[in-house]
Amino acid sequence: MVQPGVFRSDTRDVGNQIVTSKGSTDYVGVPYGPKARLILIYLQSEGLKSRVVSLGATQTAFMRSLGLSITGGVRGSINAVKEQTLRLTRCQFVLQYTQVGPNGEEHTQMTDARITDGLDFWKSSSGEWNGVVELNQKFHENLLEHAVPLDKRGIAHLVGNSLGLDLYTFFAYRLPKLNKPLELSWSQLQGQVGAEMKQHRQLGARIREILPDVMAAYPEANVEVTPRGLLLKSSPCVVPRTQVRGVSVVDGKILT
Template sequence: MKPPPAPSETDIRDPDLRAEMEQARGTPEFADVLRYLGTKQRMRDSGQIQPSQPRLNLDQIRDPDLLKRVEGIKPGDRIGEHSIRAAIDEQARRDQKAAYLAKLKPIARRRELVRDSLAEPFSDENRYFVHSVLATCGLPYKKPAEGQGEYLSEYGRSSLVVQAGYLKDPASGRMIKQGLPYGPKARLLMLHICTMALRQNTNEIEIADSMSAFIRELGFEVTGGARGTISQFKEQLHRLAASRMQIGLWKGDTTTTISTQPIEAFDVWLPTDPDQKMLWNTRLIMDEKFFRTLKVHALPVDMRTMRAFAHSAKQIDMVLWLFARLNQLEKPVPISWATLKTQFGRDIQSRDRKFRQSFSDDWKAIEEVFPKLRTRLTDNGILLHPGDGDVLLVPAKRVLPARK
């Protein structure tokens, strides 16, 4: 039998074999090593043997869920080795993702995480609720001027009037003026309070153990101090608890005006130190009239999306407006720039051109989270598409039983 021809260096292609060849280069045994590696390369090419796999290193796996996945796999277990390699690959993918996220600014990082979470199936724990009038009319975007005690907002057939009120300070025993609720945190708190009431089917809500978890869930750190997140959420919770609201509903030939104080009783004064224990009851009671109208006019919201826009009151209002409008459409509906400015520019003293630019920037942030959204900006405003309601991932709300 004729022996195979002596291999050339170009015949050695697999990286591990070429590494061996380079290691032997310059030694007296180089020709013998080259023949051996050539034979090994031909056997691999013909399928007689498989390339050797790199040695498994369990130290490359750090995440608890991946470690649990490979727990108990014994050496020599071929099937188990596949699981270990899959876990190592997954850890490497996660590490690469973490390195990418670390380079992003906080807002961009939050959007990226939300986009990833939206790939997961919708679950009941993601379904939150807010009163539809609060969703479409909205609270002030920015802190109102000193002394401003009233705020009016209208949208379509709905109207909302908010009036500032007082709370009793447990430290001094004095009634303290709280001012009007405003900004993204007031909106997120109303989402939380409305959802707690509807989930428990009661207007008496315990918030002792849920507020810090809620702040973390939104992607905020729980921090103390005058500028910490606890102080910021506490201020808006106080303003909401003290405020009075009038909700106006117009049904063509009839109107209904509901005068209410959404939070009827308030027994919590949150500490500024995240480690400080509560020294009093942490309970609020939602006004019965507000609770009844909430059960009729509750708008379901996918809370995962709210995390992406938790820094911007205007973007929250835009997404809530989309939630409210898109599921009601039967055909595409154009909305003019003038209407959009009336809806989303009420707190912005700017020219039409500046408003369009500001709205366009906010819309890009929404498209970033919902890349499949067909609704598009046009030269004349925005064109809403009925099918986009499915893209927002919020199923129809569950009908709640009447309270006995």
């Protein structure tokens, strides 16, 4: 579960008029859509280099690094990226795990988690904005331990597709770890990537529709559609890598 964060400011010009009066505290909402996913992927990629992540020299540089076109106006991509950045860095995740023991007993754990500990955000007189994000210590430690390499070309192929990005990152994490085939029903997949879909059949139809694009982004993925869901089989990593002093070397090229 994701809880909306709050933002306190002495100015009114924050995002999409989030702050309504001087010194007020307002909920900024939860992150959503492909832009929020691209920002999260960026924070994790850059977080492998440092816990303090720069959002680029300028807003245009940051947005280009996300593979986004740059448009102004109330509904333009500039405002949308700024708002999703604020939402992502201020929200809180509630992680809940329930395990059932051999005698039917249940053990439930709940943990409050954040992605960031701080956001330094500013806007110049020319209208350009910039920022620096400090990743949460625990999140950063888990990132360094469990990071999965992603291919920028694959991400670029799915840049405007929320479910496609979710499936791509899910496959990238899960498939190389499989020791035997794993079939996931539509209902199980709904818990992983389809929370926005109200019905399992709706999710199944949508996955069937976009799966060719996901497979084009991850050609090595060994995934089959079944009447009940998806059959996952062990697959090579999205990109082969070795780790050299924190820099990912892929096929002899350094990925940044």
